[in-house]
Amino acid sequence: MPRHLISKLEQFTRLSVSDKQALETAAGEKRRRIGPREDIIREGDDPAFVNLILDGWACRYKQLEDGRRQIISFFLPGDLCDTHIYVLREMDHSIGALTPVTYAEISRETLARVTAEHPRITQALWWDTLVAAAIQREWTVNLGQRTAAERLGHLLCEIFIRLRGVGLTEGHSCVLPVTQADLGDAMGLSNVHINRTLQELRGSGLIVLKGRQLTIPSLAALQAASLFNPNYLHLDRVGRHLDANDQAGDGTD
Template sequence: MPLHLIRKLESFTRLSVLDRQALESITVEKQRRLGAREDIICEGDRPSHINLILDGWACRYKQLEDGRRQIISFFLPGDLCDSHVYVLQAMDHSIGTLTPVTFAEMSRESLIQITNRQPRIMQALWWDTLVSASIQREWTVNLGQRSATERVGHLLCELFVRLRTVGLTEGDGCLLPVTQADLADAMGLSTVHINRTLQELRGAGLIVLKGRHLTVPDLKALQVASLFNPNYLHLDHVGRHLDAGAVAES
């Protein structure tokens, strides 16, 4: 069930019972599960449906001929791997799993049907698309201007806030099921530099990393140290307040 997607979209607007039922109906059509380190879709493939991550972590990446990889974004539960990807003739990047992943394959026809019938869902999906573009802009700033410590701290802040939005944090902690090599490929750093940077963040008391679990004892302090401003995630719930009177029937 698309619980995490619903929670995320409700950061923009309050979905009605009918809206939730419509989303649930298309995500039970076809579900697949892949193990860790497998491709959901590869560069050059023709996309025929939209993938929704239900459980697990995935990433968007580009790989050079010599094997070097750049992770362009992380996909968390509730994330759509591009709601308009079917417009492309061929994929210009790959999407791969980082952990075992369960995902729903949503057909173009089903999505068009529900967005035509449920305009609130259409608006929320456009919001999601714009937020994804905003995140990419912030990653560009991260890679181009922030120091290594700021860069890694900023990413950890982003992931924690995104996970909290969909209900996947517990207090000041969350799962972080990625390797240092994954972080290096996302941040444009070597694994040695990532290891040293994580040690610096630990030493400053800004994070606690135990296995696959991240604890952020003082999120505000990590945000300040990383020059993190969450405004680019657009999670201020303005849409929910504006829409409150219009959804009394829900």
């Protein structure tokens, strides 16, 4: 079940039982599982499907001719790898797995049917597309203006809040399964610089990192130190203000 996608979209609006069933059917048509460092789709390929990350972490990246890689965004469980990517004839970037990944391939015909029959899903998917564009803008600001510590702290705040929105945090902690090299490729920093910056954040008591487990003792403190304003994630819509009884009792559009 695409429960993480449903949780994500319900941060924007309430989905009915039929909306959820439509998403479950779409995500169940064709599923694949790949290992870490394998590509879901490569630059130059024909994007015939919209890919939905069901489990695991992936990234959007560009690779230069000499092998250098720039990670442009992280895909977490519940993320769609571009809702309208099939409009393009050729991929201009690659999407690769950072961990073992299970994903659903959703055809353009299926997506067109779902959006035609479920206007609330359509609105939520447009919200998701706009949030993805806002995240990309914020990453540009990160690379251009923030210091290394602000840059990395900002990314950790974003990841934690995104994971919390789909139920993948426990208290102040979440899994952080990426390597320092992955963080460096996302932040435009060398491995040495990333290691030094992580030590700086640890030494300041802003994060605790043990293996693949990230703990943020005070999210407010890390946000302040990283100049992080969550407004670009646009989490102030209907879905965040519904009580549990209202959500459970709604079965119509």
